[in-house]
Amino acid sequence: METQTIYYDNKIVRNFAFATALWGVVGMLVGLYAALQMVWPQLSFDFAPTTFGRLRPLHTNAVIFAFVGNGIFMGVYYSLQRLCKARMWSDLASKVHFWGWQAIIVAAAVTLLAGFTTGKEYAELEWPIDIAITLIWVVFGLNMMMTIVKRKEHVIYVAIWFYIATWITVAMLHIVNSFEYPIALFKSYSYYAGVQDALVQWWYGHNAVAFFLTTPYLGLMYYFLPKAANRPIYSYRLSIIHFWALIFLYIWAGPHHLLYTSLPDWAQSWVVFSIMLIAPSWGGMINGLFTLRGAWDKVKEDPVLKFMVVAVTAYGMATLEGPLLSLKNVNAIAHFTDWIVAHVHVGGLGWNGFLTFGILYWLIPRIFGTQMYSKKLMNAHFWIGTLGILFYAIPLYWAGFTQSLMWKSFTADGIIQYRFLETVTNIVPMYALRALGGLMYLSGALIMVYNIFRTVKTGVLVANEAAHVPVALPREVSGTREHWHRWIEKRPVQMLVASLVIVAIGGIIELVPTFLIQSNVPTIAAVKPYSA
Amino acid sequence: MKFINYLQSITGISIFPLIALIIFTVFFTAMLIYVFAMDKNTVARISHIPLEDNLPSSSFNDPLL
Numbered sequence: 001m002e003t004q005t006i007y008y009d010n011k012i013v014r015n016f017a018f019a020t021a022l023w024g025v026v027g028m029l030v031g032l033y034a035a036l037q038m039v040w041p042q043l044s045f046d047f048a049p050t051t052f053g054r055l056r057p058l059h060t061n062a063v064i065f066a067f068v069g070n071g072i073f074m075g076v077y078y079s080l081q082r083l084c085k086a087r088m089w090s091d092l093a094s095k096v097h098f099w100g101w102q103a104i105i106v107a108a109a110v111t112l113l114a115g116f117t118t119g120k121e122y123a124e125l126e127w128p129i130d131i132a133i134t135l136i137w138v139v140f141g142l143n144m145m146m147t148i149v150k151r152k153e154h155v156i157y158v159a160i161w162f163y164i165a166t167w168i169t170v171a172m173l174h175i176v177n178s179f180e181y182p183i184a185l186f187k188s189y190s191y192y193a194g195v196q197d198a199l200v201q202w203w204y205g206h207n208a209v210a211f212f213l214t215t216p217y218l219g220l221m222y223y224f225l226p227k228a229a230n231r232p233i234y235s236y237r238l239s240i241i242h243f244w245a246l247i248f249l250y251i252w253a254g255p256h257h258l259l260y261t262s263l264p265d266w267a268q269s270w271v272v273f274s275i276m277l278i279a280p281s282w283g284g285m286i287n288g289l290f291t292l293r294g295a296w297d298k299v300k301e302d303p304v305l306k307f308m309v310v311a312v313t314a315y316g317m318a319t320l321e322g323p324l325l326s327l328k329n330v331n332a333i334a335h336f337t338d339w340i341v342a343h344v345h346v347g348g349l350g351w352n353g354f355l356t357f358g359i360l361y362w363l364i365p366r367i368f369g370t371q372m373y374s375k376k377l378m379n380a381h382f383w384i385g386t387l388g389i390l391f392y393a394i395p396l397y398w399a400g401f402t403q404s405l406m407w408k409s410f411t412a413d414g415i416i417q418y419r420f421l422e423t424v425t426n427i428v429p430m431y432a433l434r435a436l437g438g439l440m441y442l443s444g445a446l447i448m449v450y451n452i453f454r455t456v457k458t459g460v461l462v463a464n465e466a467a468h469v470p471v472a473l474p475r476e477v478s479g480t481r482e483h484w485h486r487w488i489e490k491r492p493v494q495m496l497v498a499s500l501v502i503v504a505i506g507g508i509i510e511l512v513p514t515f516l517i518q519s520n521v522p523t524i525a526a527v528k529p530y531s532a
Numbered sequence: 533m534k535f536i537n538y539l540q541s542i543t544g545i546s547i548f549p550l551i552a553l554i555i556f557t558v559f560f561t562a563m564l565i566y567v568f569a570m571d572k573n574t575v576a577r578i579s580h581i582p583l584e585d586n587l588p589s590s591s592f593n594d595p596l597l
Contacts, residue, residue, distance in 0.1 A: 082585035157581045223582050232579035237567045244563055248556070467585070485566040505552065 007464035016074035027062030075220040084151030093143040100136035148492040162219030165499040177204035203254035210250040234290035245280035251506035256326035274326035281319035288312040303378035307358030314350020339400030370459030385444035391437030399430035
């Protein structure tokens with residue numbers, strides 16, 4: 001077969017890798033600061049930008065969109081080029097994407113600290129930033145799709161399906177949830193109101209978890225876990241089922257955030273989809289862990305695999321816990337308590353954090369043509385990070401149950417037994433332990449930054465990595481019959497449309513009924529809403 | 533107000549759930565049949581894609597291709 005030499009762009013991968021490490025540390029630092037305020041409230045210094053109310057959205061936005069966001073792009077830009085056997089479609093688009101995303105992060109940090117917010121969780125950023133996110137997201141999508149179109153490999157590997165579904169679904173969620181009336185440069189009101197607003201917000205909010213923290217990282221798992229273990233994924237068949245079942249079911253799960261609220265009961269019943277989600281989620285976890293069958297001796301030796309094993313296990317734990325929390329009787333215990341905070345951090349610290357660290361340790365020495373500076377430090381990071389997760393989560397589980405029990409304690413006369421403040425002061429020791437867990441986890445990340453810094457010093461970036469690829473797409477020896485799914489496996493645009501249809505159906509059926517209500521918001525003639 | 537009141541205002545609503553059910557039953561059944569009927573060699577080749585990308589050009593002369 002006639003081949004040609006092309007060059008993979010590693011510079012963009014390095015940029016995103018450094019960005020994810022940097023913003024990871026920043027995001028965790030803000031989280032630690034907020035956690036310390038739960039123990040010592042005076043640390044807010046009575047200064048508005050450092051109060052908990054502003055630090056909290058800064059922390060969530062930083063870890064989700066800056067740390068994990070840059071982590072996604074790092075992994076996508078590395079794996080996509082290699083899976084497609086093609087350089088990214090446009091270096092300019094890659095650059096615009098990188099710098100645009102970093103500018104959005106900085107704008108987000110500044111505006112959130114200054115107190116500008118839409119008040120919608122994980123969608124706090126005001127409308128000019130929302131528009132910028134949309135534009136940069138389109139640049140990313142265009143660059144990705146055009147790279148897939150010009151690929152030199154027939155089959156689109158399952159990791160790329162997850163990237164495509166991520167891109168189209170995040171676009172849909174972001175655009176629909178960000179409909180808002182701007183009334184000033186940094187002030188807008190949501191287009192939706194009342195229970196519609198709540199439902200749209202949690203359709204978005206839950207799927208920010210699903211399609212920003214989960215599906216892209218599953219794509220990364222399907223690429224980097226086989227790479228690190230040097231063996232193919234346990235079951236490619238299972239990965240196909242995993243993909244379609246997961247994206248179909250996930251989009252329905254939003255209403256479980258609105259149990260015991262004014263959301264009508266019938267809409268709360270969508271939680272049945274949350275329960276069904278256990279199946280594909282565990283299918284994915286099993287697929288990841290079974291990839292290491294017969295290679296567990298390697299896990300003992302290789303810190304990269306250790307990080308990945310804990311990541312996939314945390315994914316399994318969090319995706320069992322999530323559906324259980326969506327059951328009304330379990331939710332009655334957990335709702336509004338610190339159990340929820342523990343739950344999301346098992347996912348965030350364990351799944352996203354550890355998979356990012358594993359990928360960074362695997363990828364940095366490769367693009368710099370060297371070895372990691374210190375395996376000992378990698379192991380130190382692994383252990384302090386793992387213990388950090390435990391120190392973070394276990395006290396908060398304890399705190400959550402304590403809160404729940406105290407809130408529901410009544411005296412013999414039927415009066416609530418504890419004042420709310422007592423339920424807070426009672427769990428301050430748990431908050432202190434949680435902050436310690438966060439400090440340990442952050443220390444691990446700092447060890448990693450030092451290790452990466454030393455590694456980078458010893459190597460030189462292979463900015464353009466040579467690869468031999470076929471001049472034309474190799475002709476595939478066609479089998480006796482072509483299955484319909486093979487057809488879609490070769491067609492990225494159709495895959496994108498199919499993914500959109502699958503997620504849009506769930507979204508539409510979930511949202512439309514409340515939109516058909518003529519008026520769910522009582523208005524008073526004398527009051528003019530949506531004005532400054 | 534019950535859910536049914538909102539639904540009744542959509543014309544031809546009764547066919548919607550039926551269509552949705554058919555689409556998804558067909559889609560997932562077809563997917564499962566496809567997945568379990570997949571050719572073993574094809575599965576092996578596809579699952580090796582991530583492992584091949586750093587190899588020299590000879591890797592493209594994969595006998596399974």
